[in-house]
Amino acid sequence: MKIIHILFLFTFISFTICHASVNDFCVADLKAPITNSGYPCKPVKSVTSDDFVFHGLVAGNTNNSFKLGVTAASVTNFPALNGLGVSTIRVDIEEGGFAPMHTHPDATELIISIQGEATVGFVTPTGVYTKVLKSGDLFVIPPGLLHFVVNSGKGKAMGYAAFSSENPSTQITDLLLFGNNLPSDLVAKTTLLDLAQVKKLKAQFGGSG
Amino acid sequence: MKIIHILFLFTFISFTICHASVNDFCVADLKAPITNSGYPCKPVKSVTSDDFVFHGLVAGNTNNSFKLGVTAASVTNFPALNGLGVSTIRVDIEEGGFAPMHTHPDATELIISIQGEATVGFVTPTGVYTKVLKSGDLFVIPPGLLHFVVNSGKGKAMGYAAFSSENPSTQITDLLLFGNNLPSDLVAKTTLLDLAQVKKLKAQFGGSG
Amino acid sequence: MKIIHILFLFTFISFTICHASVNDFCVADLKAPITNSGYPCKPVKSVTSDDFVFHGLVAGNTNNSFKLGVTAASVTNFPALNGLGVSTIRVDIEEGGFAPMHTHPDATELIISIQGEATVGFVTPTGVYTKVLKSGDLFVIPPGLLHFVVNSGKGKAMGYAAFSSENPSTQITDLLLFGNNLPSDLVAKTTLLDLAQVKKLKAQFGGSG
Amino acid sequence: MKIIHILFLFTFISFTICHASVNDFCVADLKAPITNSGYPCKPVKSVTSDDFVFHGLVAGNTNNSFKLGVTAASVTNFPALNGLGVSTIRVDIEEGGFAPMHTHPDATELIISIQGEATVGFVTPTGVYTKVLKSGDLFVIPPGLLHFVVNSGKGKAMGYAAFSSENPSTQITDLLLFGNNLPSDLVAKTTLLDLAQVKKLKAQFGGSG
Amino acid sequence: MKIIHILFLFTFISFTICHASVNDFCVADLKAPITNSGYPCKPVKSVTSDDFVFHGLVAGNTNNSFKLGVTAASVTNFPALNGLGVSTIRVDIEEGGFAPMHTHPDATELIISIQGEATVGFVTPTGVYTKVLKSGDLFVIPPGLLHFVVNSGKGKAMGYAAFSSENPSTQITDLLLFGNNLPSDLVAKTTLLDLAQVKKLKAQFGGSG
Amino acid sequence: MKIIHILFLFTFISFTICHASVNDFCVADLKAPITNSGYPCKPVKSVTSDDFVFHGLVAGNTNNSFKLGVTAASVTNFPALNGLGVSTIRVDIEEGGFAPMHTHPDATELIISIQGEATVGFVTPTGVYTKVLKSGDLFVIPPGLLHFVVNSGKGKAMGYAAFSSENPSTQITDLLLFGNNLPSDLVAKTTLLDLAQVKKLKAQFGGSG
Incomplete structure (x- = not known):
């Protein structure tokens, strides 16, 4: 095969190059507001190999x-x-x-x-x-x-x-039940736990009420 | 069980707290531009119980x-x-x-x-x-x-x-067909309705043409 | 507009009729095995208005x-x-x-x-x-x-x-923790509840262990 | 580079070969019941090039x-x-x-x-x-x-x-409104069309009622 | 049917009009940052018929x-x-x-x-x-x-x-392998191609290394 | 809290129990045909702890x-x-x-x-x-x-x-290009590789043509 003329080649593939990178990846711009589908993307030209490694x-x-x-x-x-x-x-x-x-x-x-x-x-x-x-x-x-x-x-x-x-969420049952200011009697009622038990765990998990 | 030292406890769970709230919910910031996946989220710290009730x-x-x-x-x-x-x-x-x-x-x-x-x-x-x-x-x-x-x-x-x-859309057939400025003869042709019928409903639904 | 010849009309729309119904709805065939996307569909011809109402x-x-x-x-x-x-x-x-x-x-x-x-x-x-x-x-x-x-x-x-x-799932915390045969001391350890509390609720919720 | 020993090579890649084909494509088995995610797949070994062309x-x-x-x-x-x-x-x-x-x-x-x-x-x-x-x-x-x-x-x-x-569905407004046995006065009421107009189109589209 | 009073009519349908347009379509605002679900939407009132045609x-x-x-x-x-x-x-x-x-x-x-x-x-x-x-x-x-x-x-x-x-991406194998600055011996090793072949194609596709 | 009467309790939660398990998980029935959304589910009652571990x-x-x-x-x-x-x-x-x-x-x-x-x-x-x-x-x-x-x-x-x-698919470039019976000159043309290089790799990867 004879030498390809780069100039001609890029006439053809330029349509690809100009936009393909936008959806090859989407590194988060964490300073922008999050949406239901995650964060907006950082500009591709500011992305480097360092973005893909985590130490x-x-x-x-x-x-x-x-x-x-x-x-x-x-x-x-x-x-x-x-x-x-x-x-x-x-x-x-x-x-x-x-x-x-x-x-x-x-x-x-x-x-x-x-x-x-x-x-x-x-x-x-x-x-x-x-x-x-x-x-x-x-x-x-x-x-x-x-x-x-x-x-x-x-x-x-x-x-x-x-x-x-x-971005998985983690819901720790004790922290949810006892690490907040819900009234202890409401927690006791809706968990069927004894009130004393609720108060004891509220103390341990930093809750009040 | 002996008393838990809150300080130690939160060493472990802090990884959860710092970000979990961002995807537990996403109350719309209606002033930001809408996207294909809905509105960007309001900051979690500005969300209150009032956001989740509707009167x-x-x-x-x-x-x-x-x-x-x-x-x-x-x-x-x-x-x-x-x-x-x-x-x-x-x-x-x-x-x-x-x-x-x-x-x-x-x-x-x-x-x-x-x-x-x-x-x-x-x-x-x-x-x-x-x-x-x-x-x-x-x-x-x-x-x-x-x-x-x-x-x-x-x-x-x-x-x-x-x-x-x-955010369901609602497409009311009469409003779509008769509440706009599409030419009456075009509407008549593409609906197979009589022209007089089209003009009558255009008048009722505020359309012109 | 002159009378439309039904025969000719249906030459055109037959492509639609032969298959469109298959994805207008998909009433479950509950006797077939469920999949990650729900149940297979009942044949359209066996579906009636009664399928869409619930008393x-x-x-x-x-x-x-x-x-x-x-x-x-x-x-x-x-x-x-x-x-x-x-x-x-x-x-x-x-x-x-x-x-x-x-x-x-x-x-x-x-x-x-x-x-x-x-x-x-x-x-x-x-x-x-x-x-x-x-x-x-x-x-x-x-x-x-x-x-x-x-x-x-x-x-x-x-x-x-x-x-x-x-087909929402419902996870009732008490039933999950106390309505089964997990050893009581394991439940106590992983919930931080007192062992007596765990045994009391196991009794109430029909659990053993 | 010296000759690769095919036998050794396939020790490594066999894990790929045994299952990869199952999700490279999924040609419909039209005789099986349709589901919410389409038709079940034909066995890969019965798929040929002819499946991918349409004349x-x-x-x-x-x-x-x-x-x-x-x-x-x-x-x-x-x-x-x-x-x-x-x-x-x-x-x-x-x-x-x-x-x-x-x-x-x-x-x-x-x-x-x-x-x-x-x-x-x-x-x-x-x-x-x-x-x-x-x-x-x-x-x-x-x-x-x-x-x-x-x-x-x-x-x-x-x-x-x-x-x-x-598998897009097609909903032709006239066919939906006039090609069935809904009572003409009900169609007239819910479309705001004149009853005579409804009856005329019912005749054209093969509807009754 | 007597004349419909437009004013009354719009009392009913106004709930539809005020927001329905936001999700009937979402023409891209290409100047805003792209997200995992595409571009944010242009305001509906700035969208015209010209947006939907491409010459x-x-x-x-x-x-x-x-x-x-x-x-x-x-x-x-x-x-x-x-x-x-x-x-x-x-x-x-x-x-x-x-x-x-x-x-x-x-x-x-x-x-x-x-x-x-x-x-x-x-x-x-x-x-x-x-x-x-x-x-x-x-x-x-x-x-x-x-x-x-x-x-x-x-x-x-x-x-x-x-x-x-x-927004489909296009990955041209030759351009990916030879149109960049990856070392030629690394490309040769991981493709099993001869080094001379790699260097030849690097020259054709504008790569270095 | 007084003792809960189990019989009464289960009057309330039976609606949950009868079906919830069907979508808590869906262990594959590998003998059933695969679909676009994966395999149909094994019956829940035949699933045991052993299904969730892999040695x-x-x-x-x-x-x-x-x-x-x-x-x-x-x-x-x-x-x-x-x-x-x-x-x-x-x-x-x-x-x-x-x-x-x-x-x-x-x-x-x-x-x-x-x-x-x-x-x-x-x-x-x-x-x-x-x-x-x-x-x-x-x-x-x-x-x-x-x-x-x-x-x-x-x-x-x-x-x-x-x-x-x-069920990720794996596409190994060499295996795809050289491990099959595509004619060598067609591979050479569409990859821009030298024909000799193609034939050499065909031999290594078990391809013919």
Whole structure:
């Protein structure tokens, strides 16, 4: 094949070049208002390779009552994920520690167990699904279902989880019920818990009322 | 269980708090330009309980030729619905009144009959589906199908309808055909109506041409 | 305009008629296996007007500890809703009654208050949004958020709610935590509740372990 | 580079081969029941190149009152389009002919004018958008909007239209209003047309009642 | 029917008029930042009939090495397509010319052959699907699959293609591999091509490294 | 609070129990035909905890020319992922090994680097984005873009990748171009490669023609 004349070539493909980049990716402009479909895109010409890498998925601090450390890489700290439908967390749980009951209403959670032994489970209105995970095991939690993780082995447990959303929400049941100023008797009534129990947990979670 | 140290606790859950609210809801900022996925979100910190309640779904004025009153709660007057995929209307029809043939191209309409008797129906290229509704009955109209409601009983008929969109469009056939300045002979040709009929309805619906 | 020859007319529109009905609606064939996009469709020729009406949205039985009656019209008992993205419930709450804390992970709930006075609210990781509703008021609960309703007035409270899904799931926190065979100490650990409290509620909700 | 050992190579890529084909395409199995997301897929091994070609988009018969011929290639006669979100029609209109007022509730229509001159337009509740098209012009009609096409030039007009759906529905206003057995007085009432006009069109479109 | 009092009429339908136009269409404001769901909408009152017509789908310049001319009508030059899920191109290929291997990851391509003879094909991990197209034939290429078109007849070949996206991306394999500054040995290694071959094509496509 | 009468309680919540499980999850019935929205669901009563765990994400065999091992957990071998929008792979690359140029048209790939050093990159029509990853780094590849991974360090490199689809397709450029029976001169023409180069790679990848 003879040499291609670049000038002619680009006559043909220029239609592609002028706009294609706008939808090859959409790195979030976090300073613009968020919408129902995520953040507006940064201009393509200001995007570099550095936008697509993330160095911060390190072990979280486990020096708390749960002996639990969680570090997240989602669109709010890794803007390249905007619109891409996936994110991840690193979870570290010291021996005896756990992640309390919570849900992610808008995202599947796919756990990759890396180290240690963890007991994980979720509940539905009609069933309980729970397993003991060893290193290398996967476990999937469908969206919206109440679940927990307990370090049930010796030593530290560590793993990653992938979410089917770049910005999954996390609803921790205790924090929702007890970490706010809803009147304690209203919480007791609508949870069927004893009032003393509600007041005790309100104190622990920083709630009032 | 011993007392949880709030400070430690929040080391763990702070990752959640800093961003979770951004996608728990997205109350519309109606002053920003609308997009294909609705309005941009108001800042979470300016959202209050008042945003989630709506007091205006009162009986509409039925003092018109249709004896029909319609009041709507959709994203343009109830901004909390932004992105939430549902809205509602209240419909009041005096004895003898009706809602003329119309469509909602982008939304299902689920009617809840509250009072009186109404005859409701929709048509497809191959069938007619019509029922007489009494108080408490539901009737569902799939998206995009031409439909009507007639008060076929004694006294007033009243009901609500839920839509599968926070911003359903309404296409009233007569208003579309006769409430504009398309030439009457063009309308007559493309509807197969008599020219005199077209001119008569143009006069009624404020059209010209 | 001269008479149209029907035969000729249908030469043109036959392409429409032969298939259009297949996607004008999709009434569920509930006996076929469900898929990620709902149920397969019943043959159009077996669908009648009766498929689109529902008579069963009557007052539910409130003779229970919650003094709560809930009746639903969703795809499993009103198959015409299949794929249409909307459903509804009727809620009756006697004086002093309530709906306990629960979530709908995959659906917005838009409440239409019809009778009485109800206090409704939802919580997020960063806020509490609660209102007292009177007859005619609307209140919207975004998907996935923990919420409750209490009859806070005199006499019965009644209302409807529309969901942005034809098959919304309902996750009642107490039933999930206490209505199963998860070991009580595991529930206590992952909820931070006292063990005695867990056992007491397990007894009430029919759980074991 | 030395010769690759095919055997070793396929150790690695076999994971891809065993399943990738299942979602590279999904040619419709038209004999299986349709679902909300289209037809189930034919087995990949029974799919050939012939599935992806369509020879039938020829000129339609214009020997009718509209002087209009329409031929369609959509999923029901071109099963490879299943799930692919696009389809097309060929439209031929003899001098003086037209396409009557109609809508496609679930699809955009993008017209490519090939021959002749056509006047095309659509109406919304607040506006009329109409243009005269020459050969080579494009015109786009958003989903759900009432529109028409008239051959406004000398000789035949011909063009193609692309739809943003593999199975667009077509709702021809006259056929819906007059081609069925709805009582004429009900049609007259809900369309505001004169009863005589309704009866005249019922006769033309094969309706009764 | 007596004359309708316009004033009364509009009491009823005003709820529709005030907002319906916002979602009947969404013509792109190309100067605003793009989002994951496309461009924000131009104000409806500045939209005219001219927004919905496009005159530029003319024959492209084929005076290049591929003897290929491509002209596109997509959202970036035809802003009315914003959010509408369809776009189109015109393709002209002189005798002996061709479109090189490329993909559209996010869009189906439905080819309408108008003139001449073209050989078109796509490949999957498990199969090859190729056909010779004559005037009037359609051929569909599922999203993401590598494909090509060759003028395999006498004289010019011309056709249109519809895409299931208003802004399809185009990934031309050669341009991606050779039109940039990736080191030649890295390209050679990851493509298994000979280094001399890589350097030759880098020279042709304007790449360096 | 006094003891709740279980019988009464279940009067209220039975509406939930009878159907809620159908959309809490949808484990694939792999023996049923796949659809555009995935596989039909297994009956809930046959689903157990074992469905949600996966033990097979072990190191793949790297004894091949690429020194590359890939093991996948996607819907076809982990049916619980059906409809859940996420899957994962484990990638092992020996020193000097690499993953050749390929795309995933319908899925984002989010790489979690666990061990060793890898150079990863993707190309768009207008740019090259490449980085050297160390243990703990993340890198995201938007859908549809051509990319590669090279072990650029000492010793083995290992990592996981999460996809935004439960059934991502993989399109390996070399396999598509050279692993089939397309005529070599057609491949040479449409790739601009030398014919000898095409024939050489056809031999390596098991293609003919």
